[in-house]
Each structure stands twice: as structure tokens, then as C-alpha cells.
Amino acid sequence: xxxxxxxxxxxGTRVLGAALILFSILQILDLLEVTTDILxxxxxxxxxLYYAALxxxxxxxxxxxIATLAGGLFAFSQLARxxxxxxxxxxxxxxxxxxxxxxxxxxxxxxxxxxCAQLIAPRTDPVLADWWRATTPVADRKVPGPRSFRAGDDxxxxxxxxxxxxxxxxxxxxRRDKTGRLIERIEAPSASYARGAGWTxxxxxxVRFNGEQANVTPAARMSWPSPLHRQDVQALFADSxxxxxxxxxxxxLNGGGDRPATFYETRLLGAFAGPIVSLVMLLLxxxxxxxxxxxxxxxxxxxxxxxxGLIFLVVNGLLSALGEGGSLSPLLAVWGGPVIFSALAIYAxxxxxx
Numbered sequence: 001x002x003x004x005x006x007x008x009x010x011x012g013t014r015v016l017g018a019a020l021i022l023f024s025i026l027q028i029l030d031l032l033e034v035t036t037d038i039l040x041x042x043x044x045x046x047x048x049l050y051y052a053a054l055x056x057x058x059x060x061x062x063x064x065x066i067a068t069l070a071g072g073l074f075a076f077s078q079l080a081r082x083x084x085x086x087x088x089x090x091x092x093x094x095x096x097x098x099x100x101x102x103x104x105x106x107x108x109x110x111x112x113x114x115x116c117a118q119l120i121a122p123r124t125d126p127v128l129a130d131w132w133r134a135t136t137p138v139a140d141r142k143v144p145g146p147r148s149f150r151a152g153d154d155x156x157x158x159x160x161x162x163x164x165x166x167x168x169x170x171x172x173x174x175r176r177d178k179t180g181r182l183i184e185r186i187e188a189p190s191a192s193y194a195r196g197a198g199w200t201x202x203x204x205x206x207v208r209f210n211g212e213q214a215n216v217t218p219a220a221r222m223s224w225p226s227p228l229h230r231q232d233v234q235a236l237f238a239d240s241x242x243x244x245x246x247x248x249x250x251x252x253l254n255g256g257g258d259r260p261a262t263f264y265e266t267r268l269l270g271a272f273a274g275p276i277v278s279l280v281m282l283l284l285x286x287x288x289x290x291x292x293x294x295x296x297x298x299x300x301x302x303x304x305x306x307x308x309g310l311i312f313l314v315v316n317g318l319l320s321a322l323g324e325g326g327s328l329s330p331l332l333a334v335w336g337g338p339v340i341f342s343a344l345a346i347y348a349x350x351x352x353x354x
Contacts, residue, residue, distance in 0.1 A: 003088060003093065003101070006084075007079070007098060007101040007102055007168045008101060008102065008104060008105065010075045010078065010079060011071065011072060011075040011076075011102040011105045011282075012105045012108075012198060013066055013075075014070075014071035014072070014075040014078075015068055015070075015071030015105055015109065016067075016071070017071065017074075018066075018067040018068075018070040018071040018074065019060075019063055019064070019067035019071070019109075022063045022066055022067050023056075023059055023060065023063045023067075026060060026063060027052060027055070027056070030052075030055060030059065031048065031051070031052060033321060034051060034087075035048055038051060040204065041091045041135045041136075043135060046077075047135075050131070051128070052302050053126075053153060054124045054125075054128040054131075055069070055128065057116040057117075057121035057124055057251070058116070058121050060113070060116045061113055061116045061117045061121065064109050064112065064113040064116075064275075064277075064278050065113075065277045065278050065281050065309075065313065066281075066309075066313075067109070068105075068106060068109050068278040068281040068282050068285075069281035069282075069284060069285055069305070069306070069309040070190075070282065070306075071208045071285075071287055072102070072282045072284075072285030072286065072288075072305075073285045073302055073305050073306060075102070075285075076285055076286060076288040076289035077288050077289075077291070077298060077302060079098075079289055080288060080289050080290070080291050080292075080293060080298060081186065081293055081298070085098065085289050085290065094292055094353065094354070095286075095289060095349060095352070095353045096349070098289060098347065099279040099282075099283070099286045099289070099349065102282060103279075103282070103285075105281040105282070106278050106279045106281075107279075109275075109276075109278040110275035110276070110278050110279060111275070113216065113271070113274065113275045113277075113278060114271075114272075114274070114275045115339065117244075117274060117275075118244050118245055118246075118271055121242070122242075122244045122246075122247075125238065125242070126164075126165075126234050126238070129163070129238060130163035132220070133163075134266060135271065146158060146159045146160075146170070147237055147258065148235055148258065149160075149175050149236050149256050149257060149258040150254075150256070150257050150258070151226045151227065151228040151232075151254075151256050152228075152254045153175065153176075153254070154170065154173050154174065154175055154226065155173070155174040155175075155176075156172070156173050156174075156228075156256075157171075157172040157174075158170060158171050158172075158191075160237070161233045161234075161236075163234075163278040165192045165228050165229075165230035165231060165232070165233035165234040165237075166192060166194075166233075167190060167192050167193070168189070168190060168191040168192075168233065169189070169190050170189060171187070171188045171189075171190065171191045171201065172185065172186070172187050173185070173186040173187075173188075173224070178182040182209055183208065183209055184206065184207065184208050184209065185206075185207045185209075186201065186204050186205070186206050186207070186222075186224075187204065187205045187207070188201040188202055188203060188205070188222075189202055189203055190202045191224060193228075193229075193230055193233075198224070198225060198226065199223070199224040199225075199226050199228065200221055200222070200223055200224065201219075201221065201222040201223075201224050202221060203218070203219070203221075204218070204219050204221075204222045205217070205218050206218075206219065206222070207221075210312075226255050227253065227255070227256075229250060231247055232247060232250055232251070232256030232257075233248075234257065235247045235256075236256050236257075236258060236318065236334070237250040243264065243267045244271065244273065245267075245268055245271035247255065248264040248265075248267040248268040248271065248337070249264075249268055251264040252264050252265065252268065255343055259324075259328055260325075262323060262324060262325070262326040262330055263324040263325075263326075265323075265330040266320060266323035266324045266333055266334060267324070269330055269331065269334040269335070270320060270334050271309040273334045273335055273338060276338050277312075277313075277316065277338065279342075280312060280338050280345070281309050282311075282342050283341075283342055283345035283346065283349075284305050284308045284309050284312065284341065284344075284345045285309070286306050286345065286349055287301055287304075287345065287348045287349050287352055288302055288305055290303045290349070290352040290353060291320075291352075303328070304331075308344070310343070312337060312341045315337050315341075316337035316338070319332070319333045319334075319336050319337050320333055320334065
């Protein structure tokens with residue numbers, strides 16, 4: 001028990017230290033780009049801190065895998081240098097069990113990563129975007145262009161949306177028959193969403209096409225049955241939309257979407273596979289524990305572990321991009337990288353242990 005706590009403490013403190021350093025660097029670099037704008041808007045130090053707090057979940061999401069790799073390399077190399085690994089193996093503890101003792105650290109990082117990416121950041125991103133737009137000087141404000149997207153069987157074009165996603169402006173809805181011919185167009189100055197009641201079109205004008213004839217019917221209000229949610233609207237009109245597992249799932253279930261189905265399938269699978277990256281990083285750092293630093297093997301394994309982790313991130317990102325574009329199966333795109341590099345890490349550990 002004491003040995004497990006020792007390994008956990010060693011790995012955990014190194015991972016935490018690496019995370020704090022990397023997070024601070026990213027936070028400083030991010031603030032260097034926006035601090036001048038925040039101060040020019042008269043928001044002061046409170047505005048800088050507010051911005052930093054809202055950006056933190058996304059930065060933690062970026063830092064988690066690299067921190068696990070760096071912390072694992074530092075921790076396992078220290079255990080090897082202090083001959084702690086040799087002492088533990090002399091008592092009958094295998095290298096696999098030593099790595100297993102450190103796995104709770106990876107699981108904690110995975111939980112934090114998932115929480116930030118899927119629970120916290122989707123709530124802070126709209127708040128930050130709304131605050132940034134509201135504090136932008138009128139002369140510098142850019143009018144966003146219209147967005148087109150699918151909502152169930154409807155094709156929709158909207159000029160804008162409210163920050164909470166409950167209102168769409170200048171809505172145009174196009175409906176087609178099974179052969180793809182346009183049969184109906186609905187134009188409305190706005191559409192509002194109410195929980196339990198769904199969407200309501202305000203002063204819509206319905207144009208129904210029957211051959212060469214077009215029948216125009218105005219109305220004061222009209223119910224619009226659509227699977228579109230407020231969260232979908234927020235994601236669609238965000239400056240840099242990052243679909244969560246929930247929005248990707250709704251898009252696949254005929255909710256609001258402006259990308260191919262493969263994009264949302266890859267994002268949905270990636271939402272659950274993303275935290276696994278931290279576990280793979282810990283496995284890639286584990287072979288360093290069996291290195292002989294007196295012979296120079298330690299430096300080679302340290303460099304190899306760091307290189308393998310960085311290559312893994314590049315390959316994983318490339319595969320995900322191919323999956324989102326439809327050039328690769330989403331399942332292979334999301335899980336191919338973690339499975340291959342985990343197998344390589346385990347193979348290296350088996351060879352060194354043998």
C-alpha cells in the first residue's frame with residue numbers, strides 16, 4: 001500500500017506540476033493577444049480576470065494530454081534514477097504492476113478533461129462570446145453573415161440569433177418533396193423558442209409551389225415543429241463552433257447541423273475517445289521507468305517517449321480530420337491512433353521487461 005501511494009504521489013505531483021506550468025504558459029500567451037483590447041474597452045483588471053476564467057476550461061482541455069506525458073516522463077525517470085524501480089522489482093513487483101499503480105492519475109486527468117470539454121466549456125463559451133460582442137465598440141462590430149443549416153427535413157437560412165439561442169432573425173425555411181423539388185418556402189422576420197412549446201414563427205409568409213403556380217398565405221403566428229434546440233442554435237452561430245457530444249448526437253438525429261454526417265459521427269465518438277489520449281500518454285511515458293540511465297538508455301527513452309507522444313497527437317489530429325471530412329471511417333479515425341500507439345507503448349514495455 002505504501003509503495004502504491006509513493007508511486008501515485010510521485011506521478012501525480014509531476015503531472016500536476018507540468019499541468020500548472022503548461023496552463024500558465026498558454027494562459028499568458030492567450031492574454032497577450034487580448035489584454036490590450038480588454039483594457040481599451042475600459043474593462044480593467046476585472047475584465048482580464050473574467051476573460052481568463054471563461055477561457056480556462058478550453059485551456060485545461062488542451063493541456064491535459066501534454067501534462068500527462070511530461071509528468072509521466074519526469075516521474076518514471078526519477079523513479080529509475082533513484083533505483084526505486086529496481087527495489088520494487090526486487091520485491092517481486094513487475095513493471096506492469098508499477099504502471100498500474102500510476103493509472104489512477106490518468107483516470108483523474110481523463111475525468112477532468114471530459115468535464116471541461118463536454119460540461120463546463122459548452123456553458124462558458126457562449127457566455128464569453130456574448131460578453132466579447134457586447135463590449136466591442138460599435139464602430140468595430142462586425143455584422144455576422146447569414147447561416148444555413150439543416151433542421152430535420154427543412155433547409156433553413158437565418159440572418160442571426162440571440163445569445164441564448166432562443167430567437168432566430170430573418171428566417172427562411174425551404175421544404176422539398178422526396179424527389180428534391182421545392183414545394184414550400186416560409187419567410188418570417190423572427191422565430192422564438194419556448195420550452196415545451198417549441199418554435200413559433202412570427203408573421204410568417206408561406207409560399208406553396210404547385211407546378212408553375214405559387215400560392216402565398218400570410219399569417220400572424222405559426223408553429224414550427226422542428227427538432228432544433230437552443231443549444232443547437234448557439235453552436236451553429238458561434239464564432240468558432242466546437243460541437244459537444246450532445247450537439248453532435250442531436251445533429252445526427254435530424255437536429256440542427258451544417259456539416260456532413262461523418263463530421264458529427266467523428267465528433268460524437270471523439271468526445272468519449274478524447275480523454276483516452278491522456279491514458280495513452282501515460283503508457284507512452286512508462287517505458288522510461290525501465291531505462292538504465294548509466295548506459296545512456298534513459299536519455300534515449302526519454303527522447304523517444306516525448307517524440308512518440310507528439311507524433312501521436314499529430315497522427316490523432318490527422319486521422320480525426322480525415323474522419324470529419326468523410327475520407328475515413330469515423331470509428332477508425334477516432335480509435336485508430338489510441339489503439340496503435342497504446343499497442344506500441346505496451347510492446348516497448350514488454351520488450352524492456354523481458
